[in-house]
Amino acid sequence: MIFAEWHPDDERLLGHYADRTADQTLDQHLAWCRPCHRRLSAMTRDLEGWHLAAAEHADEAFDHQRLAAQRRGIQQRLGAAVPGRVLPFPVPGSPERHAPLARVAAAVLLVALAGAGVFRVLQMPERVSSPAASRGAPSRTTAAVRLVREGADAADLEDIDLALLRPRTAVAELRALDEFTPHVRDIVAPRR
Amino acid sequence: MMARGELSAAREAFDDIVVRHQRRASRIALMYLRDAAEADEAVQDAFVRAFTRLETYRDEHPFEVWFTRILVNACVDRQRARQRRARRLVALEDLAFEPAAGRSASPERRAVGLAWREAVNAAVERLPARQREVFALCHLGDHTPRDVSMMTGMRESTVRVHLFRAVHKLRAALGAWRDLR
Numbered sequence: 001m002i003f004a005e006w007h008p009d010d011e012r013l014l015g016h017y018a019d020r021t022a023d024q025t026l027d028q029h030l031a032w033c034r035p036c037h038r039r040l041s042a043m044t045r046d047l048e049g050w051h052l053a054a055a056e057h058a059d060e061a062f063d064h065q066r067l068a069a070q071r072r073g074i075q076q077r078l079g080a081a082v083p084g085r086v087l088p089f090p091v092p093g094s095p096e097r098h099a100p101l102a103r104v105a106a107a108v109l110l111v112a113l114a115g116a117g118v119f120r121v122l123q124m125p126e127r128v129s130s131p132a133a134s135r136g137a138p139s140r141t142t143a144a145v146r147l148v149r150e151g152a153d154a155a156d157l158e159d160i161d162l163a164l165l166r167p168r169t170a171v172a173e174l175r176a177l178d179e180f181t182p183h184v185r186d187i188v189a190p191r192r
Numbered sequence: 193m194m195a196r197g198e199l200s201a202a203r204e205a206f207d208d209i210v211v212r213h214q215r216r217a218s219r220i221a222l223m224y225l226r227d228a229a230e231a232d233e234a235v236q237d238a239f240v241r242a243f244t245r246l247e248t249y250r251d252e253h254p255f256e257v258w259f260t261r262i263l264v265n266a267c268v269d270r271q272r273a274r275q276r277r278a279r280r281l282v283a284l285e286d287l288a289f290e291p292a293a294g295r296s297a298s299p300e301r302r303a304v305g306l307a308w309r310e311a312v313n314a315a316v317e318r319l320p321a322r323q324r325e326v327f328a329l330c331h332l333g334d335h336t337p338r339d340v341s342m343m344t345g346m347r348e349s350t351v352r353v354h355l356f357r358a359v360h361k362l363r364a365a366l367g368a369w370r371d372l373r
């Protein structure tokens with residue numbers, strides 16, 4: 001009896017590369033089929049080469065000076081578009097390749113209570129290595145409360161603090177906090 | 193109103209996020225718009241929009257996916273504005289990249305490297321818009337087809353088809369370079 005020999009097509013190989021997840025059938029096949037292994041290697045080499053070429057090209061156009069100028073431009077424009085209320089969340093933000101979704105980076109929480117004269121900026125630590133690490137180190141987050149002006153309610157802050165400890169803070173909780181604190185929407189004036 | 197010091201503290205805090213994401217955002221925007229000045233503006237648009245809309249962020253997607261969607265929209269807006277301008281102008285702007293010189297490396301290697309980069313960028317530029325968009329997000333932005341589907345609203349299967357076609361075309365266009373590099 002003759003079995004038709006199966007080999008993955010290029011689309012399957014590309015999917016394997018692009019998804020960055022295990023494909024057991026494919027992995028098993030690649031473990032013994034040298035031609036397919038070579039095909040995947042060649043495709044990966046091409047893709048990585050293009051990535052490098054395009055990234056180098058872009059990074060030369062956007063060198064440090066230009067990126068710094070870009071940040072200054074953003075800062076200036078933010079000055080013209082002041083949100084009364086900005087509620088961000090813990091964000092995965094590491095630019096590391098192949099793990100874009102797995103990391104938790106610093107988040108900013110701005111609570112502007114303009115009418116009450118209360119304004120706080122809470123910031124997660126500069127480097128949060130992992131969700132587990134941040135869960136295990138509540139004091140770091142507490143310590144990261146950078147600016148708390150007079151009038152801040154300690155219990156309220158603790159709630160926010162606790163909410164920030166989890167990598168995926170429950171929306172409901174943040175909404176509750178959102179309801180609890182006044183909004184200042186009228187001063188938003190996006191520049192165009 | 194907020195005091196000046198408070199506002200600057202808020203902006204300073206947001207700057208950390210900008211620092212973390214701006215390089216990748218700039219790469220994507222450049223591949224999208226093929227013009228550094230336009231890409232720069234689009235990235236700034238995106239960060240300003242993100243800052244003013246942070247409260248609309250929901251945690252079902254990672255921040256980066258949410259932000260990249262804003263960036264894609266900013267690029268599309270810039271592209272449309274540019275098309276409107278172009279229609280008004282007699283001559284189109286020259287959108288070609290100025291090849292920038294490499295830094296250290298031998299003159300031969302530098303020349304090959306520059307030519308290779310030019311070839312890659314030219315091949316990417318020749319891709320149809322959708323394929324270029326998907327390629328930029330998946331490959332240069334390091335996002336999975338699933339993420340790109342969330343960013344663009346395209347079906348995941350459509351993203352995969354565009355990506356596959358883009359890669360297929362690029363391999364065909366750049367195949368001759370394999371032995372030269």
Ligand SMILES: [Zn+2]
Pocket residue numbers: 006007008029033034035036037
């Ligand atoms: Zn095989």
